[in-house]
Amino acid sequence: MRFFLAAFAFLLLTAEIPLAERRSGYEFMGRETRAMQDDDTTNPALLWVLDGEALFKTNCSGCHADMKGVAARYPKAGVSLDQQINACRTGRQKAAPFAYESRELLGLTAYIGRQSRGMPIEMEWNEANRPFLERGRAAFNRRQGQLNLACAQCHDDNWGKQLSGSVIPQAHPTGYPIYRLEWQGMGSLQRRFRNCLIGVRAEPYAYGAPEYVELEMFLMWRARGMKLETPAVRP
Amino acid sequence: MARVVVNVPASAKRGEVIEIRTLAGHVMETGFRRTERGVLIPRDIITRFVCTYNGVEIFSAELHPAMAANPLISFTTVATESGALEFRWTGDNGYAVTESAKISVA
Numbered sequence: 001m002r003f004f005l006a007a008f009a010f011l012l013l014t015a016e017i018p019l020a021e022r023r024s025g026y027e028f029m030g031r032e033t034r035a036m037q038d039d040d041t042t043n044p045a046l047l048w049v050l051d052g053e054a055l056f057k058t059n060c061s062g063c064h065a066d067m068k069g070v071a072a073r074y075p076k077a078g079v080s081l082d083q084q085i086n087a088c089r090t091g092r093q094k095a096a097p098f099a100y101e102s103r104e105l106l107g108l109t110a111y112i113g114r115q116s117r118g119m120p121i122e123m124e125w126n127e128a129n130r131p132f133l134e135r136g137r138a139a140f141n142r143r144q145g146q147l148n149l150a151c152a153q154c155h156d157d158n159w160g161k162q163l164s165g166s167v168i169p170q171a172h173p174t175g176y177p178i179y180r181l182e183w184q185g186m187g188s189l190q191r192r193f194r195n196c197l198i199g200v201r202a203e204p205y206a207y208g209a210p211e212y213v214e215l216e217m218f219l220m221w222r223a224r225g226m227k228l229e230t231p232a233v234r235p
Numbered sequence: 236m237a238r239v240v241v242n243v244p245a246s247a248k249r250g251e252v253i254e255i256r257t258l259a260g261h262v263m264e265t266g267f268r269r270t271e272r273g274v275l276i277p278r279d280i281i282t283r284f285v286c287t288y289n290g291v292e293i294f295s296a297e298l299h300p301a302m303a304a305n306p307l308i309s310f311t312t313v314a315t316e317s318g319a320l321e322f323r324w325t326g327d328n329g330y331a332v333t334e335s336a337k338i339s340v341a
Contacts, residue, residue: 041240041242041256041258042256042258042307042309044258044260044304044305044307046240046258047238047240047258047260047305050238050240051238181303184262184263184303184304184305185262185304185305
């Protein structure tokens, strides 16, 4: 009996959402917020996209023509898009890296991400990605913080229900960086992770920590095939 | 960062009602918030927005601390003649941005 209970509890904790039942956070939003995201004339993330475009044209277009599909394939083998941009800056351009969550870095990732809008997320469970994905999956299912909650307990087991006034989404990173109304601005997926970690009263990692990138990779794998919406608007 | 975006239809029929949308990148800091150390963050908002159509004011708005960051202002007007629309946002700390758009009316 005890064995069955343990097995049942394990199943509950690792019950991943079937591929066909996955839904973007977009589908949980109200009509007005969806309209805001869909129309470039009302989506405030456009302000960042335009900044990113200007930066890209002066700093990156010497080597890179367009970045179509790039954001749908990142992070790659433990390197996030933010980190790849900064690696390019420090390595090839001998310039100072952009700070995490800076206007510049969010602008560039929004501009690059927008070029993959509508494209399916590609994340393969291959040899290069496997160790990162395994650690990311373990983190997703690991209880943490004073509230002793794992990501999976909300986002796999209880999505669609409410946590105070908000609907719990399935945590698919389909639109990052996002313009979040609560933030009154743009933020990365790692900023969103901080929110959840603080919410379960765990200590957030520093931006760029390997733990965040591994979780990003696992979430992208979990959302593989779903369409990118960058730059999305979320409540 | 003083980035603004305006959306005006490039052309319209005379007498047609057109929708104009403007988006201004601004933090709209209310002046009521405090830092983690309890220091009041000074107010920094856009206070006024004006739109003129061939020099004539057709829309203006006063903005207040309760308004969201990156305010989107959307309004309609009647397309009367070809020409230029001028947009001007002004606010705290010397914030002043102008933008213009052309419209051809047939």
